[in-house]
Amino acid sequence: MPISGKQQELADLLVAARRNASQLSSLPDDLVPATATEAYAVNRIVAEQLGWEPLGWKIAGTTDGVxxxxxxxxxxxxxxxxxxxxTSPARFGAAExxxxxxxxxxxxTLARDLPPRDAPWTLPETIAAIGEVHAGIEVAECRYARAAxxxxxxxxxxxxxxxxYVFGDSIENWSExxxxxxxxxxxDGALRREGIGADVMGDPLRPLWWLAEQRRHWGDGLRAGETISTGSMTGMLPVRGGQHVRACFGDTATIEITIDP
Structure with missing residues (x-):
């Protein structure tokens, strides 16, 4: 799919920001993609230009609150x-x-491909492609400053x-x-957020099904070995240096992250 000069210009800025672990303080209005389709095309170009090994995909906006x-x-x-x-326990520096x-x-994490095809994927077919499920925390970051x-x-x-992406324990009975x-x-030991799996589109595996359909339409599908984060059950919580984060997934898994000052 060909992209415009403006899309390429935005991709170049995002590639540089990724490589330098930096943020753009502002973005000219004419570089904002007009549609989601144009935006996802830029994301594809960014990934191709970076040449980094893919982990998989993230999904967001899977709860009413977000x-x-x-x-x-x-x-x-x-x-x-x-x-x-x-893997947990993880430690990051605030400056990074x-x-x-x-x-x-x-x-x-998928054990089998969900390739492009004419017929839509079903939820049971999507679930059958899963190899394993882990408790996880995404430390989401944006290449644009939050203030702008x-x-x-x-x-x-x-x-x-x-x-x-911080991987916690495997959820051994995920199929149940x-x-x-x-x-x-x-x-820092104080409860800040609570949620439950059902908050994510009724079932945290439904976002995976949704993504399989999105990528089927794009013509590349999903691949065995890719890990997909299926959306936050606890919203988006800002953290800062000097804090310690702990997440408990029932009595099944715990994840810990320390943010050094």
Whole structure:
């Protein structure tokens, strides 16, 4: 799919920001993609130009609260990169993070491809492609400064603020259902957010089905080995240096992150 000169210009800016771990202080209006389709095309070009090994995809906007806050009509998504994946307990320096937001999610890794095809995927077919599920935290980051965020299509072009991915324990009984698993998010020992799997589109595996359909229409599908973060059950919680984050997924898994000053 050919892209315009403006789309390429935006992609170049986002590639440089990714490589330099920096933010754009502002974005000219004429570089904001006109549509979500144009924005996702920019995200594809950014990933291709970076040449980084993909981790998979992130999905956001999967709860009513997040969609209302971001003024979204439905979910959004973006490419993620394996170099930003790690396991709990994790430690980051505050200076290396870009306006970090903590999001408690399920990380779903595929065992089989969900390739492009004419017929729509069904939810059972999508579930059958799953290899494993982990408790996870995305430390979302944006290449635009939070104080000067551009319109949503520019954020989609940035991979919907894809950031770092902290893997917790494997959810061994995931096939029995994720909707009933509660999540508690604590910062420095104080409860800050609570949620449950069902908050994410009724079932955290439904966003995966949605993404499989999105990528089927794009003509590339989803691939075995890719990990998809299926959307936050605890919203988007800003964190800062000197804080310790702990997330409990029922009595099944715990994830811990320390943000050094």
């Amino acid at each position: 969609r209302n806050k971001l003024r979204l009509d439905g979910p959004i998504y973006g490419r993620t990169f394996r170099r930003f994946a790690c 993070l870009l306006d970090p937001l903590i999001e408690c999610e399920f990380f779903v 965020l551009p319109p949503m299509p520019a954020i989609l072009a940035d991979g919907s603020a894809s950031g770092r 259902g994720l909707a009933s698993i509660p999540v508690r998010l604590e910062v």
